[in-house]
Amino acid sequence: MPNGNLGAGLMTLPVAVDAMGGDDAPIAVVEGALEAVREGLDVVLVGRRDAIAAVGGESLPMIEAADVIEMSEEPSRAVRTKKDSSISRAVNAVRDGEASAMVSAGNTGAVAAAALLRLRRLPGVARPAIxxxxxxxxxxxxxxxxxxxxxxxxxxxxxxxxxxxxxxxxxxxxxxxxxxxxxxxxxxxxxxxxxxxxxxxxxxxxxxxxxxxxxxxxxxxxxxxxxxxxxxxxxxxxxxxxxxxxxxxxxxxxxxxxxxxxxxxxxxxxxxxxxxxxxxxDNIGGAMLLGVRGVCVIAHGSSSPKAITSAIRSAHRMVEADLLGELAAVSLPSPPADHR
Missing domain, CATH: 3.40.718.10 (Isopropylmalate Dehydrogenase)
Incomplete structure (x- = not known):
C-alpha cells in the first residue's frame, strides 16, 4: 500500500477545468474559473479555444480539446471514441502531471469512465464511488x-x-x-x-x-x-x-x-x-470521485459560476490535504474475487 506521498508535489499545479461541460458551458465555467483565479487559485481551462475566448476566457491558460461529450451520450463509448474530448483531456492532464486535479460539470458517467480508464484505481479499491x-x-x-x-x-x-x-x-x-x-x-x-x-x-x-x-x-x-x-x-x-x-x-x-x-x-x-x-x-464544492488515482470533482450539470468556483476551491483543498495519500493509507477489506 502506498504511503501518504501519493499526492505529494501536486500543490503547485493548476486544476484542469472542463470548460465545455455543463448546461451553461462554457460561459458559466469560464466565469467561475475567473473568480477562482481572482481568489489566487491556479486553473487551466480545457476545451475549444474559440469557444472559451468568445466568453472572456482568453486570459487563462488552456489545453485545447476539439470534442465535447454530450450529456446524452453513452459514457464508455464516448470516452473510447472521443479521445480529444474536454473530459478526456482534463483527466489526461492529471495523469500526465500537468494538473493537480480536474473539475467537470459534464457527463458524470463519462468523467467516471475516463478517470477509471486513464487514472486507474487506488491499490485495493475494487470500484470507485461518487x-x-x-x-x-x-x-x-x-x-x-x-x-x-x-x-x-x-x-x-x-x-x-x-x-x-x-x-x-x-x-x-x-x-x-x-x-x-x-x-x-x-x-x-x-x-x-x-x-x-x-x-x-x-x-x-x-x-x-x-x-x-x-x-x-x-x-x-x-x-x-x-x-x-x-x-x-x-x-x-x-x-x-x-x-x-x-x-x-x-x-x-x-x-x-x-x-x-x-x-x-x-x-x-x-x-x-x-x-x-x-x-x-453552490457552496458545497461538487461531488468527489473516490477510489481513483487522481482528485476528480464532478459538479452538477446546471452549475452556476459560483458552483464552479466552489468546485475548483474544493479540488485545491483536497490536493492540499493529500486526499489520495490519505485514501491510499485506508485499510480496505479484501476486494471480491473478480477484482483485477
Missing amino acids: ATAFPVPGGRTARVLLDSGAMADCSAQWLHQFARLGSAYSRIRFGVAAPRVGLLSIGEEPEKGNMLVKETHQLLAADDEIDFYGNVEGGDLLDGPVDVVVTDGFTGNVLLKSLEGTASFFVRLILERLAEGGEAGAEALRLLAPLADEMSA
Whole structure:
C-alpha cells in the first residue's frame, strides 16, 4: 500500500477545468474559473479555444480539446471514441502531471469512465464511488452520500469498501473525527432490506474500523444520526435526484406564495434568504470521485459560476490535504474475487 506521498508535489499545479461541460458551458465555467483565479487559485481551462475566448476566457491558460461529450451520450463509448474530448483531456492532464486535479460539470458517467480508464484505481479499491455532500442547516457538518452514480450494480463487498472510503472522506474534507456510517435501507431494523442490504449490513456490523450506526432511511440523509450514508449507485442517484427535484419544487412554490404576500411576503423572503444561501448546493464544492488515482470533482450539470468556483476551491483543498495519500493509507477489506 502506498504511503501518504501519493499526492505529494501536486500543490503547485493548476486544476484542469472542463470548460465545455455543463448546461451553461462554457460561459458559466469560464466565469467561475475567473473568480477562482481572482481568489489566487491556479486553473487551466480545457476545451475549444474559440469557444472559451468568445466568453472572456482568453486570459487563462488552456489545453485545447476539439470534442465535447454530450450529456446524452453513452459514457464508455464516448470516452473510447472521443479521445480529444474536454473530459478526456482534463483527466489526461492529471495523469500526465500537468494538473493537480480536474473539475467537470459534464457527463458524470463519462468523467467516471475516463478517470477509471486513464487514472486507474487506488491499490485495493475494487470500484470507485461518487461521494456527494449535502449541506446541513445550523452550521452542522455536511452529510456524505455514496455511491451517488458511479456503480449502478454493486456487491456487498464494494459497499463495504465504500463505507471505509466515505468515512475517510468525511474525516478529511469535513473534519469529522469519527464519522458515523449508515446503510440506506427501507427500515432501521437489521432484517429490513433486500439481499444486498442484508449482506452488507452483516459486513459493516462486524467491521471495527468504522463507526457503523446501522440501517437508515432516505429521510435521514438531511436530518439524521449519521455523517455518511452508503448505498449502490442506482439507488443513490435516484435518491439524489428525488431530493433535488423535491427541493426545487418547494422552493418555487414558496417563492410564488411569498410574491403574492406583499410586504409580509417580502419580509419573510428577507428572513429566509440566509437559510437559502446556507443550504445552496453552490457552496458545497461538487461531488468527489473516490477510489481513483487522481482528485476528480464532478459538479452538477446546471452549475452556476459560483458552483464552479466552489468546485475548483474544493479540488485545491483536497490536493492540499493529500486526499489520495490519505485514501491510499485506508485499510480496505479484501476486494471480491473478480477484482483485477
